[in-house]
Amino acid sequence: MTESEKKPTWRDIEIGAIIKEPGSAMQYKTGDWRTQRPTYYHERCIKCGLCSIFCPEGCIKQTEEGYFEADLDYCKGCGICARECWTKAINMVEED
Amino acid sequence: MTQRVGIEVSRAVAIAAKLANVDVVAAYPITPQTHIVEDLSEMVASGELDASYIPVESEHSAMSCCLGSASVGARTFTATASQGLELMHEVLYVASSMRFPIVMAVANRALSAPISIWGDHSDVMSVRDTGWIQIFVANGQEAFDNILCAFRIGEDRAVLLPVMIHLDGFQLTHVIEPIYLEEEDKVEKFLPPNDYPIPLDPDNPVSMGAFGPPEIYSEIKKAQDVALTSSKSVILKSWKEFGDAFGRYYSPLQCYRCDNAKVLLLAMGSFSETAMSAIDAMREDGHKVGLIKLTLWRPFPFAEIRDAVKDAEVVVVFDRALSFGGPGGPVCSEIRSALYDLEKRPKVIGFVGGLGGRVVSAAGFREIIEQGTKIAREGTEQEYEMFGVRE
Secondary structure: OOOOOOOOOHHHOOHHHOEOOOOHHHHOOHHHHOOEEEEEOOOOOOOOOHHHHHOOOOOEEEOOOOOEEEOOOOOOOOOHHHHHOOOOOEEEEEOO | OOEEEEEEHHHHHHHHHHHOOOOEEEEOOOOOOHHHHHHHHHHHHHOOOOOEEEEOOOHHHHHHHHHHHHHOOOOEEEEEOHHHHHHOHHHHHHHHHOOOOOEEEEEEOOOOOOOOOOOOOHHHHHOOOOOOEEEEOOOHHHHHHHHHHHHHHHHOOOOOOOEEEEEEOOOOOOOEEEEEEOOHHHHHHHOOOOOOOOOOOOOOOOEOOOOOOHHHHHHHHHHHHHHHHHHHHHHHHHHHHHHHHHOOOOOOEEEEOOOOOOEEEEEEOOHHHHHHHHHHHHHHOOOOEEEEEEOEEEOOOHHHHHHHOOOOOEEEEEEOOOEOOOOEOHHHHHHHHHHOOOOOOOEEEEEEOOHHHOOOOHHHHHHHHHHHHHHHHHOOOOOOEEOOOOO
């Protein structure tokens, strides 16, 4: 759920908090759990894709230019990509 | 014509579940509840009751099975007591949070250690906050009647909550009483088939028991509490309709000889009937005493309690459970809390007794009322007094 969407009040809760819409977990953006976010030095990136293999969320995708970047809607900021990147092209920075 | 028959209360409870035409019974035997599910098991085996009887390996599984059957809209019944209630504890919260109208008879019994199969309210009080509607009965007829009411209340679309019927182990479960066992067609009329509005159904898929992250959990809990609190109007309506159909009326609390009473005793369950004898004897001797028998434990009847004690000087609360290291009896602390904000309120004196099957006689209740009055007058109250304990 993003900030821009209207958050439900207690009156909007379905009986037993059931979910009536199949696949609605897609709408739940787990990225807001994050306290750190990855930043990239593209000049160091060799486009090996190791970060996307190690990402436990499976949220790192290759861009049109061939670089690998995390989808910040789902990246939880664990920093595994930065630790595994052997050219040190990823740096974790604190979220505001 | 409705027959009034001499029958063990446990068996009457089983007959009530049968008359409610339950679809599923999932249960594990435990003293003093065993006769209830034993009888239901025999009814299913003989074909007298067309239901699934699931003999599970533990109470945790019993309640988990009940969740499953209630989720598809099956009318679901179980019964337990004491350690069995403790073992199903975590699943009880799931039943109420997921809004399943399961009905459970609880044959109130003490908790270990030491092992005690005898009655008190320790088991009930440990599940006080599980979100179930909770009704205490004082005799066999009330047990029979309220099993029927429980389905009617829990399955009401404005409620959809599980209901516990508390009946004292042995003092009620194993006693033979004269009970009106109502006729099938009248029960059918009072209790229409369960029509759960959102069952698990492949044609209309829903997800139950999903994840509740921090930004929605508080809203879900608030909605649940509002549902339980506002179930009171349906409880009152169902009791009224039960009375109109069968001639026996129930209410959140009953006042016995409370007119102009200066001292009120408050008790729950079968002991309140013993306490009535004490009130009768004291009234004969000219004492202005009365009894409040509390029937509805959850949702707690704040307004009715405040109204019932408004003219009293002392309320003596009798608890059959102890909150260790806390305020003594759980019922007493709730009564104190309910009255605290009133400008004029009676003194509330708490007694804990009747633990683990210890008998409190009518003479004992008289002693409790007299001691309580003396403590209130002298201002020597403590958190609680333990009645009948050897010093």
